Amino acid sequence: MRQPISSKSFYDITSKSYQNTSFERAKYLSAIDLIVTQKMSKIEELKLLEVGAGNGIRTRTIISGLTYKKLLLIEESEVFASELLKTFDKTEVHQGSVEDYEHSDVYFNMAFSLWNVIGHVPEPLTYLKSINKLLENNGIFIFDFNNRLNIKEYGFYNVARNWLRGLLSGDAGQFTLNKDGVSTPVYIYQLAEIKSLCQKSGFVVEQKVYVNYETGNIEGNQLSGQILLICRKVT
Numbered sequence: 003m004r005q006p007i008s009s010k011s012f013y014d015i016t017s018k019s020y021q022n023t024s025f026e027r028a029k030y031l032s033a034i035d036l037i038v039t040q041k042m043s044k045i046e047e048l049k050l051l052e053v054g055a056g057n058g059i060r061t062r063t064i065i066s067g068l069t070y071k072k073l074l075l076i077e078e079s080e081v082f083a084s085e086l087l088k089t090f091d092k093t094e095v096h097q098g099s100v101e102d103y104e105h106s107d108v109y110f111n112m113a114f115s116l117w118n119v120i121g122h123v124p125e126p127l128t129y130l131k132s133i134n135k136l137l138e139n140n141g142i143f144i145f146d147f148n149n150r151l152n153i154k155e156y157g158f159y160n161v162a163r164n165w166l167r168g169l170l171s172g173d174a175g176q177f178t179l180n181k182d183g184v185s186t187p188v189y190i191y192q193l194a195e196i197k198s199l200c201q202k203s204g205f206v207v208e209q210k211v212y213v214n215y216e217t218g219n220i221e222g223n224q225l226s227g228q229i230l231l232i233c234r235k236v237t
C-alpha cells in the first residue's frame with residue numbers, strides 16, 4: 003500500500019498531469035470561474051489574493067479583463083510556484099502555505115481559493131484565519147469545496163453511508179486522493195462543517211451556490227452539487 007504524502011509533495015509530483023485533470027472538469031471549473039469573475043467585477047480597486055493558485059491557468063482566465071491594484075498568489079507547491087513565475091511578476095507570487103505567510107501591512111479586499119484547496123489543509127481553521135487576517139474589514143472570500151452530501155456526484159449509497167458514519171463516529175470526511183502512483187489525504191466536507199469553520203474564523207456566509215460537478219449547471223440544493231461560498235470578513 004502507498005504511504006500518503008503531504009499535499010505539497012503530492013502537487014509537486016502530479017503537477018505535470020494536472021492540466022489533464024482540469025480538462026476533465028472543464029465545465030465545472032468554467033462555471034465557478036464565471037461566478038468568481040462576476041463577483042470581482044463589482045468591486046472597485048481590486049486587491050486580489052489567491053490561495054492555492056496551482057499552475058495559474060485558471061487565475062489568468064479569472065482576472066483577464068479585470069483591472070486590479072494588487073495581486074498576490076500564494077502557492078505551496080514549489081513546482082507550481084515556478085510555473086506561476088513564468089507568467090506572473092515575482093512580486094505577485096509567494097511559494098509557501100498561507101498559514102506560514104509572513105505579511106506586511108498590505109491588505110486585500112478579495113481573496114479566492116478554488117477547487118477544494120480547503121480539503122488539502124491539515125488545519126482548516128488556521129487556514130481560514132490566515133486568509134481572514136490578510137483581508138480588509140468587509141473583504142470578500144470566495145472558495146469552493148467538494149461536498150460529501152452531493153448525491154448526484156457520489157451516489158445515494160455512498161452519501162448515506164458517509165452521513166451515517168459522520169453521525170456515529172464524527173469523522174466521515176477523511177479520504178485518500180490517488181494519482182500518478184502517489185496519494186495524499188483529502189477531507190471532503192459537508193456544508194454544516196464549513197459554515198461552522200467560517201463562523202469561527204471571522205467570516206459570514208453571504209451566498210451559497212451549488213454547482214453540478216459534471217455539467218457546471220447551477221443546482222437547487224446541496225444534495226446535487228459541489229459548493230461555492232461567497233463570504234465576508236466580519237469584525
Ligand SMILES: C[S@@+](CC[C@H](N)C(=O)[O-])C[C@H]1O[C@@H](n2cnc3c(N)ncnc32)[C@H](O)[C@@H]1O
Nearest residue numbers: 013054055056077078079099100116117119122
Ligand atoms: C486542487 S489544487 C487547485 C489549484 C487551483 N486553485 C485550480 O483550481 O486549478 C489545490 C492547490 O492548493 C495548493 N495548496 C494546498 N494547501 C495550501 C496552503 N495551505 N497554502 C497555499 N496553497 C495550498 C496546492 O499546492 C494545490 O496547488
